[in-house]
Amino acid sequence: MSRTSRDQVSIDQPVLSKNDRIAAEVRKRLDAAGAYAVNLISSPGSGKTTLLEVLGRRLGDRLAVVVGDVQTRRDAERLSEAGVRAVQVETGGACHLSAKNVADVLDEVLGDRPPELLMIENVGNLVCPASFKLGAHMKAAMLSLPEGDDKVLKYPSIFRQSRVLVLSKIDLLPHMDFNVDRVVRECASLNEGCQTFCVSARTGEGMDALCAFLLERCAERATA
Amino acid sequence: MSRTSRDQVSIDQPVLSKNDRIAAEVRKRLDAAGAYAVNLISSPGSGKTTLLEVLGRRLGDRLAVVVGDVQTRRDAERLSEAGVRAVQVETGGACHLSAKNVADVLDEVLGDRPPELLMIENVGNLVCPASFKLGAHMKAAMLSLPEGDDKVLKYPSIFRQSRVLVLSKIDLLPHMDFNVDRVVRECASLNEGCQTFCVSARTGEGMDALCAFLLERCAERATA
Numbered sequence: 001m002s003r004t005s006r007d008q009v010s011i012d013q014p015v016l017s018k019n020d021r022i023a024a025e026v027r028k029r030l031d032a033a034g035a036y037a038v039n040l041i042s043s044p045g046s047g048k049t050t051l052l053e054v055l056g057r058r059l060g061d062r063l064a065v066v067v068g069d070v071q072t073r074r075d076a077e078r079l080s081e082a083g084v085r086a087v088q089v090e091t092g093g094a095c096h097l098s099a100k101n102v103a104d105v106l107d108e109v110l111g112d113r114p115p116e117l118l119m120i121e122n123v124g125n126l127v128c129p130a131s132f133k134l135g136a137h138m139k140a141a142m143l144s145l146p147e148g149d150d151k152v153l154k155y156p157s158i159f160r161q162s163r164v165l166v167l168s169k170i171d172l173l174p175h176m177d178f179n180v181d182r183v184v185r186e187c188a189s190l191n192e193g194c195q196t197f198c199v200s201a202r203t204g205e206g207m208d209a210l211c212a213f214l215l216e217r218c219a220e221r222a223t224a
Numbered sequence: 225m226s227r228t229s230r231d232q233v234s235i236d237q238p239v240l241s242k243n244d245r246i247a248a249e250v251r252k253r254l255d256a257a258g259a260y261a262v263n264l265i266s267s268p269g270s271g272k273t274t275l276l277e278v279l280g281r282r283l284g285d286r287l288a289v290v291v292g293d294v295q296t297r298r299d300a301e302r303l304s305e306a307g308v309r310a311v312q313v314e315t316g317g318a319c320h321l322s323a324k325n326v327a328d329v330l331d332e333v334l335g336d337r338p339p340e341l342l343m344i345e346n347v348g349n350l351v352c353p354a355s356f357k358l359g360a361h362m363k364a365a366m367l368s369l370p371e372g373d374d375k376v377l378k379y380p381s382i383f384r385q386s387r388v389l390v391l392s393k394i395d396l397l398p399h400m401d402f403n404v405d406r407v408v409r410e411c412a413s414l415n416e417g418c419q420t421f422c423v424s425a426r427t428g429e430g431m432d433a434l435c436a437f438l439l440e441r442c443a444e445r446a447t448a
Contacts, residue, residue, distance in 0.1 A: 043267045044350050044379060045371025070351060072378050093381070095319070095351035124378070125351055126268050127294060127319035146370035146393065147269025154296050154348070155268060157317070169370065175399075 019132055022099035026135025029106055033114035035064075036218040039097075039134050041158050042142035044124030047168040049075045050201040051142070052119055056084030058211050062218075064115035066105055068097040068123045075121065085115065096129040097122050103135075116218040126151070130158040137221065138163040145169045149179045152186040160190040164197065166210065171200040243356055246323035250359025253330055257338035259288075260442040263321075263358050265382050266366035268348030271392040273299045274425040275366070276343055280308030282435050286442075288339035290329060292321040292347045299345065309339065320353040321346050327359075340442040350375070354382040361445065362387040369393045373403045376410040384414040388421065390434065395424040 030037050042048055052065050056079065065086040067075040076088035087109040089101045102120060109118065120136055122129040130139075141162035143151055146169060152159045159165065165187050167180065184196050197213065199206035254261050266272055276289050280303065288309040291299040300312035311333040313325045326344060333342065344360055346353040354363075365386035367375055370393060376383045383389065389411050391404065408420050421437065423430035 043269060043348070043371075044375055045267060045368075069378055071380055074374060074378065095349070123351065124267070125319070125349055127347065127349055128352065144269075144370065146368065146396075147267075150298060151268055154293055154298065156295055172370075 019099045022103050023133035023135040026099055026103050026106060027137075029103075029110070030118065030135060030137070031221075033110045034116070034221075035110060035114045035118045036116060036214075036221045037118040037120060037134075037136040038164075038214070039120050039122060039129070039136035039139045040142060041122045041126070041129045041139060041162070042124065042144070042166075042168075043126050043147055046124075046142050046144035046147060047201060048121045048124070048142060049078055051166070051168060051199070052079060052084060052086075052121060053082040054201045054204070054207055055117075055119065055211065055214075056082050058207070059117065059215075061085070061113070062116045062215075063119065064109050064111075064117075065119045065121060066097075066102060066109055067121045068101060070095065070123055085109065085111070091123060095123055095125050095127075096132050097134055098132055099134050101134075117214055126155040126158055130161055138217070140164040140166060142166040142168055143183065145172045145176050145178045149182050152183055152190065156190055159187050159194070162191065162194055164213070165194050167196060167198045169200060169202075170198040170205055171203045243323045246327050247357035247359040250323055250327050250330060251361075253327075253334070254342065254359060254361070255445075257334045258340070258445075259334060259338045259342045260340060260438075260445045261342040261344060261358075261360040262388075262438065263344050263346060263353070263360035263363045264366060265346045265350070265353045265363060265386070266348065266368070266390075266392075267350050267371055270348075270366050270368035270371060271425055272345045272348070272366060273302055275390070275392060275423070276303060276308060276310075276345060277306040278425045278428070278431055279341075279343065279435065279438075280306050282431070283341065283439075285309070285337070286340045286439075287343065288333050288335075288341075289343045289345060290321075290326060290333055291345045292325060294319065294347055309333065309335070315347060319347055319349050319351075320356050321358055322356055323358050325358075341438055350379040350382055354385055362441070364388040364390060366390040366392055367407065369396045369400050369402045373406050376407055376414065380414055383411050383418070386415065386418055388437070389418050391420060391422045393424060393426075394422040394429055395427045 079086035303310035
């Protein structure tokens with residue numbers, strides 16, 4: 001078998017479009033169940049699971065979560081302890097969730113009484129998850145203050161694609177040299193429609209606005 | 225052309241071994257130049273560039289840096305402003321450095337008077353960089369306190385492969401619920417020989433020990 005770059009393209013493409021096909025099926029199943037899904041993407045440690053714990057305390061049964069990790073089931077256990085309906089996906093080494101990962105657990109997470117909002121916590125990684133559709137209705141990028149205010153243009157793909165930018169650990173702002181305006185401005189330069197929420201899971205700052213925004217999206221979807 | 229999983233393996237393998245071949249060439253060139261190279265891997269925002277600025281102030285001409293980023297040349301500019309010999313590699317979307325990325329800039333970064341220590345700052349990503357040899361003499365994993373103390377078992381591959389674990393932003397310890405012992409214990413469970421350095425680029429804590437350790441490795445190499 002010859003191994004030209006043309007061969008590589010012809011092999012890669014079916015893999016990508018297979019993911020897109022499964023993502024389209026996931027979307028159909030979500031829509032049929034009346035669930036609005038968000039693909040939440042950030043670096044490791046920016047506070048995805050903690051944010052979801054707080055959302056879970058506010059939304060109760062209206063929320064369910066799919067948690068992706070390279071390895072371990074810790075995040076789903078944390079969320080379940082906080083009373084959140086959560087299903088873990090271990091990618092077994094892969095650095096991102098695929099649509100198949102989501103499809104495989106969708107019946108379990110939607111259950112008999114599907115949630116209004118399904119948050120899909122992607123693997124902690126600012127690069128690769130941006131390239132794989134999951135069937136969600138929007139991507140949300142999360143950036144925590146300790147990561148620094150220079151990350152938007154360094155990892156542009158995810159910020160370009162996200163409907164929402166969540167700036168987390170905002171309670172640390174007085175202790176850090178972090179320019180919120182710079183981040184918002186650089187994000188807008190890539191993606192004019194992206195809406196920023198500054199939140200702290202610790203103090204609760206900004207959580208009302210983020211919750212309200214997500215529930216509005218669920219309601220819009222239900223009436224669309 | 226049939227697309228069985230066997231085909232996929234037979235196509236992937238030459239790609240990997242091509243990277244390994246280039247990595248072996250990089251290693252030869254480093255050894256010929258008398259430079260000891262470290263592949264530094266962490267999440268975005270854990271403080272790689274800041275650490276290298278501090279190392280640069282201490283080591284002067286003895287240090288050079290290759291900086292990998294998905295996009296932008298900011299980190300090399302920051303390092304050059306701090307007086308560090310730094311060459312930027314933009315991966316153009318790839319989520320990790322490859323051996324070829326390093327090989328392509330090696331002449332430039334080694335120059336006429338090669339450094340004793342070459343730090344290769346990988347793309348900010350705790351997953352994918354672990355899978356690509358660069359020809360360096362060791363991998364160093366870096367984890368900053370704000371990322372949380374649960375990351376070792378969630379991203380085991382890089383911690384399993386690293387000779388050194390750098391716990392950065394250690395000055396934040398009094399303000400965080402971060403268990404250093406847990407991280408060290410979980411890292412040892414994967415990788416008994418891994419040595420931990422707790423550092424703060426801001427206060428300078430731990431930088432003497434880390435510097436001394438790296439220079440010892442350079443000296444060992446020179447006399448081996």
